[in-house]
Amino acid sequence: MFGFLRKKPAKPDAVEDKAQPGEIPAAEPALDQAEPIAEAVRPTEADLDFETPAPVAAEIAKPAAKRSWSERLKAGLSRTRQQLGGGLASLFGRRKIDEELLEELEATLLMADCGVEATQHLLGELRKRWKRDRLETADQLQKALADELHAILLPLEEPLDVSGHSPYIIMIAGVNGSGKTTSIGKLAKYFQGQGRSVLLAAGDTFRAAAREQLMTWGERNNVTVIAQDGGDSAAVIFDAINAAKARRIDVVLADTAGRLPTQLHLMDEIAKVKRVIAKASPTGPHEVLLVLDANIGQNALAQVKAFDNAIGVTGLVVTKLDGTAKGGVVAAIARQYPRPLRFIGVGEGIDDLQPFKAREFVDALFDTNNGAGSAA
Numbered sequence: 194m195f196g197f198l199r200k201k202p203a204k205p206d207a208v209e210d211k212a213q214p215g216e217i218p219a220a221e222p223a224l225d226q227a228e229p230i231a232e233a234v235r236p237t238e239a240d241l242d243f244e245t246p247a248p249v250a251a252e253i254a255k256p257a258a259k260r261s262w263s264e265r266l267k268a269g270l271s272r273t274r275q276q277l278g279g280g281l282a283s284l285f286g287r288r289k290i291d292e293e294l295l296e297e298l299e300a301t302l303l304m305a306d307c308g309v310e311a312t313q314h315l316l317g318e319l320r321k322r323w324k325r326d327r328l329e330t331a332d333q334l335q336k337a338l339a340d341e342l343h344a345i346l347l348p349l350e351e352p353l354d355v356s357g358h359s360p361y362i363i364m365i366a367g368v369n370g371s372g373k374t375t376s377i378g379k380l381a382k383y384f385q386g387q388g389r390s391v392l393l394a395a396g397d398t399f400r401a402a403a404r405e406q407l408m409t410w411g412e413r414n415n416v417t418v419i420a421q422d423g424g425d426s427a428a429v430i431f432d433a434i435n436a437a438k439a440r441r442i443d444v445v446l447a448d449t450a451g452r453l454p455t456q457l458h459l460m461d462e463i464a465k466v467k468r469v470i471a472k473a474s475p476t477g478p479h480e481v482l483l484v485l486d487a488n489i490g491q492n493a494l495a496q497v498k499a500f501d502n503a504i505g506v507t508g509l510v511v512t513k514l515d516g517t518a519k520g521g522v523v524a525a526i527a528r529q530y531p532r533p534l535r536f537i538g539v540g541e542g543i544d545d546l547q548p549f550k551a552r553e554f555v556d557a558l559f560d561t562n563n564g565a566g567s568a569a
């Protein structure tokens with residue numbers, strides 16, 4: 194699914210062969226000297242070397258997956274649910290609540306990557322409720338756990354409202370392979386679904402395939418992509434914003450190259466990208482989205498901190514929750530470095546990225562069919 198945004202093998206002459214992660218192109222053109230922008234320079238299918246172009250086009254054309262979002266969310270979170278819920282099921286098979294059970298619950302939460310902070314908090318709250326509410330059965334404890342987890346996650350539920358500015362400029366950042374470019378394609382579709390016009394800025398100038406992914410997506414979905422053959426990320430995004438202003442576009446989604454927080458020169462470079470955006474639009478960027486791969490577990494906290502220090506993160510996207518048992522990391526973020534969790538991704542399908550809603554997330558984790566997690 195969504196294979197059209199999958200990485201392709203590098204071509205011999207691809208930009209990524211020339212500029213490895215960690216390298217900045219030698220000369221950064223001044224903004225007024227930027228190369229003319231090749232707007233949606235569209236490579237042919239043969240150029241793009243797609244694995245499965247026809248099925249992919251059919252995939253894009255599909256209005257939505259047959260399953261509902263809540264079904265896909267539940268399926269996507271199945272590995273974390275197995276880790277958490279599976280662990281809990283074995284614990285809650287016992288009839289009586291006791292200290293030993295709470296200790297085992299602690300280990301289960303830690304193994305689902307909830308982190309020490311959130312786990313201690315949850316355990317503390319459960320102990321209080323055990324006494325205060327006179328909980329007796331394991332089922333009652335599980336329901337209380339679902340409620341407390343919901344309470345932790347609810348503050349992260351702040352949907353992204355793009356109505357305040359036009360164009361509303363969203364800068365997307367994250368480490369290599371976290372899902373930035375793919376998420377941009379999904380977000381473009383999401384905003385289009387809201388009746389908004391969208392323009393994409395191919396600011397990942399390190400990875401040629403990222404630019405091609407965006408251009409192909411733009412071509413097939415009638416979205417303008419501002420791209421440049423190589424060159425400077427800041428310059429591409431600067432020109433994209435001006436193009437969006439001229440065309441009265443509602444939302445600009447600006448891709449950036451992946452980078453590790455330890456690559457300090459690249460963190461400086463992304464801070465410069467942000468400053469240049471502010472030159473093109475004094476109120477922008479209006480959202481700085483950090484894309485996190487859920488597989489990294491607790492490492493997500495360090496990434497939020499580092500990117501926040503460099504560019505002031507205003508929102509998070511957590512991708513690939515479907516491929517991991519570490520979905521509890523969302524609770525760790527909520528307790529240790531809370532930022533609005535705008536979207537979560539549970540698959541490669543175009544509709545598999547949706548706004549985060551704490552209640553449905555908790556329900557999916559505990560699977561309400563079991564009776565837990567449904568309490569408000």
Ligand SMILES: Nc1nc2c(ncn2[C@@H]2O[C@H](COP(=O)(O)OP(=O)(O)OP(=O)(O)O)[C@@H](O)[C@H]2O)c(=O)[nH]1
Nearest residue numbers: 369370371372373374375451512513538539540541
């Ligand atoms: N299973 C799953 N795969 C995803 C999800 N989001 C993205 N991917 C996949 O993750 C891989 C990397 O995604 P990209 O969008 O290329 O990542 P990127 O951050 O732009 O990568 P760089 O440009 O190298 O930094 C692709 O194969 C995507 O299809 C998700 O929610 N679930």
